[in-house]
Amino acid sequence: MDFSKEIKSAMEPLVQDISALCQIDSVEGEPEPGMPFGKGPAKALAAALAMGERMGFRTENFDNYVGHIEFGDGDEMIGILGHVDVVPAGDGWDRDPWGGQIEDGRIWGRGTLDDKGPLLTCLHAMKILKDLNVPLKRRVRIILGTNEETNWGCMDHYLHQVKPEMPVAAFSPDSEFPVTFAELGMLQYTLTRDIDEPIEIEGGSAFNSVPSSAKVILPASLEAEVRQAVADSKDPSIYQITAADGKLQLSVTGVGVHAKDVDQGLNAISYMMDILGKVSVTGQLKEVADFYNTHFGTTVFGEKMGISASDEISDHLTLNIGKIQAADGKLTLYCDSRIPVSIKVDDVEKAVQEKIQGTGFTYELASKEDPLYVDKDSDLVTTLMEAYRKITGDNESQPMVSGGATYSRAIDNCVAFGCLLPDQADTMHQANESLEIDKLEIWLQICVEAIYQLAK
Numbered sequence: 001m002d003f004s005k006e007i008k009s010a011m012e013p014l015v016q017d018i019s020a021l022c023q024i025d026s027v028e029g030e031p032e033p034g035m036p037f038g039k040g041p042a043k044a045l046a047a048a049l050a051m052g053e054r055m056g057f058r059t060e061n062f063d064n065y066v067g068h069i070e071f072g073d074g075d076e077m078i079g080i081l082g083h084v085d086v087v088p089a090g091d092g093w094d095r096d097p098w099g100g101q102i103e104d105g106r107i108w109g110r111g112t113l114d115d116k117g118p119l120l121t122c123l124h125a126m127k128i129l130k131d132l133n134v135p136l137k138r139r140v141r142i143i144l145g146t147n148e149e150t151n152w153g154c155m156d157h158y159l160h161q162v163k164p165e166m167p168v169a170a171f172s173p174d175s176e177f178p179v180t181f182a183e184l185g186m187l188q189y190t191l192t193r194d195i196d197e198p199i200e201i202e203g204g205s206a207f208n209s210v211p212s213s214a215k216v217i218l219p220a221s222l223e224a225e226v227r228q229a230v231a232d233s234k235d236p237s238i239y240q241i242t243a244a245d246g247k248l249q250l251s252v253t254g255v256g257v258h259a260k261d262v263d264q265g266l267n268a269i270s271y272m273m274d275i276l277g278k279v280s281v282t283g284q285l286k287e288v289a290d291f292y293n294t295h296f297g298t299t300v301f302g303e304k305m306g307i308s309a310s311d312e313i314s315d316h317l318t319l320n321i322g323k324i325q326a327a328d329g330k331l332t333l334y335c336d337s338r339i340p341v342s343i344k345v346d347d348v349e350k351a352v353q354e355k356i357q358g359t360g361f362t363y364e365l366a367s368k369e370d371p372l373y374v375d376k377d378s379d380l381v382t383t384l385m386e387a388y389r390k391i392t393g394d395n396e397s398q399p400m401v402s403g404g405a406t407y408s409r410a411i412d413n414c415v416a417f418g419c420l421l422p423d424q425a426d427t428m429h430q431a432n433e434s435l436e437i438d439k440l441e442i443w444l445q446i447c448v449e450a451i452y453q454l455a456k
């Protein structure tokens, strides 16, 4: 079918709707009665549902956790999973992050790319199919979450309290084109031990980032040894040694990247521990360094923890130590693994727990996500790829594997599809998040085609 005429006339209302929805600050807030994630997400959900209602679709709001917008008849249903909450604006904007300005061929604002723009693109795609009375065998349901950026409390409520009808196939337009058919499993945990000596050590800031800096305070008497160990190291330029007040500070400058790309970073904590293992530190600091160098060292694929694994689809298991902290009588390591789709996350967790038994460190789970995997040759993936290729003419880009996490792993037979195009600037979660209107038109074309092909 040719939708080009309808696409043209749908563009202006689509741009206006995205601008309007992005003017609602829907960052998670304090829970209020009937608003589990605060006022902002509830307000954005109401606004998006009102847009669906205005177009003549059936809508439903599940206690401000999740909403539906549904279209069509038929026993089976195609799902589209997105979210109306956003991350905080942050600093560095040239425009009002909540202004929804339409200027220089773009819509500006938090949420234009992640995920209000893509979500409304699918809504307007649905409207095009409705207005044309295109015969479809399956219903199409947009599922709007309100707590994707933090704890997925919306999906939890939806799947376990609402217990809705499940789609036969679904996609989440919350990533990039073309299709992400596999997302790695994820395991985040802390390893903690008691300390009663004054250890001054710090590095990194979060589970999911490779630390770009770390430092430790040592006795001044170790200066010659530390200098020698640094001089003998593979890259002395990453270390800085400063002596003052009878103390020695060893600082390390690493390369910070996302934990899923751990082999492209340089972990400042690991390289600090490498030096500590080569000089005569004593007491609990020595115990910590020994533990670290035995279980992690400077490896990044979990070799020393005994959890290394790989498969053809998803390459290596990764293990990142994102942060070290010594405070309140405790020393804590923050660990993050991305796990190949063929490996059970529970098995990795068990292996870590067994490995650290008797070391004085205790394990505490922070977050666990099973992988997403849909066969590359499935109807869902091939249909979405065909829609993408038909519109863009891009026959080079292939279905992808990602270390990130979208809603698509929350339900069966769901993949991430769109909406960032391969040549489109990614400003998600950054200052000056914005959406080029000419790219938006391509999004709309792809989404109409994809929904039509899945539902017909």
Ligand SMILES: [Zn+2]
Pocket: 083, 114, 115, 148, 174
């Ligand atoms: Zn998102």
